[in-house]
Amino acid sequence: MQKIGFSGTLDPITNGHMWVIGEARSLADEVIVFLSQNPAKKPQFPAEDRKRIIEQSARECGWDNVQVVIVKGDYTARAAKKHGCDYLIRGIRTTADFDYENLIQQTNVDVLQGAKTIFVMPPRDLGSVSSSFVKALEGPVGWNWTMKKFVPGPAYQAWILDCLRKEWQALWHYATAPAEQIARFDHWFAHLTGSDAYGGADRHYHNLDHLVHGLSEIRVWADNTYAAPRDSALVKKAFWFHDAVYGHDEDALYSSEEASAQLWLGSGLDADDNQEVAQLIRATDHFQGPAIAHVLKDVMLSADLAILGQDEEVYQAYTQAIAREYAHVEPTRFNQQRGLALQHLSAKAQAGQLFGDAYFSNQYNQRAIENMQREIVALARA
Template sequence: MKKIGFSGTLDPITNGHMWVINEARSMADEVVVFLSENSAKKPKFTAEERKSIIALSCAEQGWNNVQVVIVRGDYTARAARKHGAEYLIRGIRTTADFDYENLIQQTNVDVLQGAKTIFVMPPRDLGSVSSSFVKALEGPIGWNWIMKKFVPGPAYHAWVLGWLRNEWELLWDYAQADESAINHADAWFARLTGATAYGGTARHYHNLDHLVHGLSEIRAWAANTKPSALDIEIVKQAFWFHDAEYEHARDAGAPSNEEASAQLWLGSHLGQEMDPAAALIRATDHFQEASIEHPLKAVLLSVDLAILGQDDEVYQNYARAIRQEYAHLPDDEYRRQRTGALGHLCRKAEAHKLFCDPYFAAQYNDRAIDNMEREMARLAGE
């Protein structure tokens, strides 16, 4: 078969969609993804954005025989015939899917004189994966780690950036801000999520995932403890910047990562009052925190350490990311340093001094001890 089509809204494209596209590749020389632009739907991404995400996702797999076409004002089956695809491929997950798709395929052929349909059944682990399923994951703590399992990398990156963008716009009240303030905030969002900060390729842990997880923790803390709007704002401001500057080793006499991040925040001129968040950023520096008092210090430190108390799968992802972050260390040296750091944190948790905020202590202290003890045991056995 020379050419086969695959159609959908694909908002976002999932690993299930990718499986169907790959099945099509095994049947035809060329695959055309027909991306529907349905005015009745309100997709998260524009058609052009979805086209780019799909193209990047296929390129990431090394698939150079996949083309993406946006369909506007036409039936997909008819558009497929116009592009030389005699067949469309569709994934069938349930009997309900089959009944629906069979009706569509009859309409495509008998009414529209369009492309015929080939049905394929995805493997069991992808049987429940759909765009609507993925969208429903967004929100609660850990949603990003779960979503990551079900979508290709470019789709995940785009979704996370969109989520972070929404958080950023709420923080700086874009709805009420003037054009100059919005442009200024836009530039800082691009800087913080870009290659020189959390979006950098060398950032394996202190990255966009870290931002999303921490902001989700702050959202849950705020919902459960009802702090003032000002306190929430200060914690969010500090968290956005507290790891913006990150280097493994700094020259003698150079400021710490946290101090450099505090200076970056002060230089951003984003807020009306900059000092409270700057002091809070400095309070996350273990060289300075003992001497810095701040009413929200326990909260921000707990947000930063909350990853230690997550379920096993998330914790394992975190542990692997930390190893990648310190890839410059030989295995023996890494095991020594990591075991020492975990032992210190574990002792603090056992003394109930790791999560000094009561909300986070109740959520994570016991699980953090279990996670760290298991990792130390694993490191000792390597």
């Protein structure tokens, strides 16, 4: 078979879709993904962005025989025929899927004189994965770690950037801000999510994942404790900047935390909250933090350390990311230093002092102890 087509809205493309495209590649010399623009649907991403995401996902897999075509104002089965595809391929997960797809297939062939359909059944671990399933994951604490398992990297990256953009715009009240302020807001969003900050290639943990997770923690803390909107905003602003500068240069003029605080102070984003936000950023420095007094300091530190109390799978992903971020350190020395840090944090948790905020302590303290003790044992054996 020379060409085979695969069609859908693909918002976002999932690992299930990628599996079907992979099956198509085993049947044909060339695969064309027909990206439909359905006016009845309101996609998260415009068609051009979805096209780019699919192309990037294919390249990451090393697939050089997959192209993407946006279909406007036509049926995808008819468009497929025009592009030389006699067949479309569809994944069937359930009997309901088959009944629906079989009806579509009959319409495509009998009414539209379009491409016929080949049905394939995905493996069990992908049987429930769909775009709507993935979309439904967004929101609760840790949603990003769960989503990452079900979509290719480019789709995940685009999704969390879109989520962060919404968080940022809500924080700075874009709807009522003047144009010159919006330009400044956009500049700092691009900086913070770009390669010079959380989006940097060498950021394996202190990255966009950490930013999404921390902001989710703060939002849920505020919802559950009925925190004042200004308190929530202060902590969020500090969290956006607290690891904006992150390095390992012991000869640097400032610590990473102080450098991040200086970055905030020079941003010109909010003169009213300048010093308070800077103090919360400085509080995340474990050497200087205890000397810093702010009523929200415990919330800021707790949100930053909340990763320690996540479920085992997320915690393991975190430890692997930390190891990659410190790959420049000799392994034996890293294990020793990491072990000492964990022993210190574990002792604080056992004394009930790791999470200074009661909400976070109730949520995460016991699990943090279990996670850290398990890692300490593993490091001792390494």
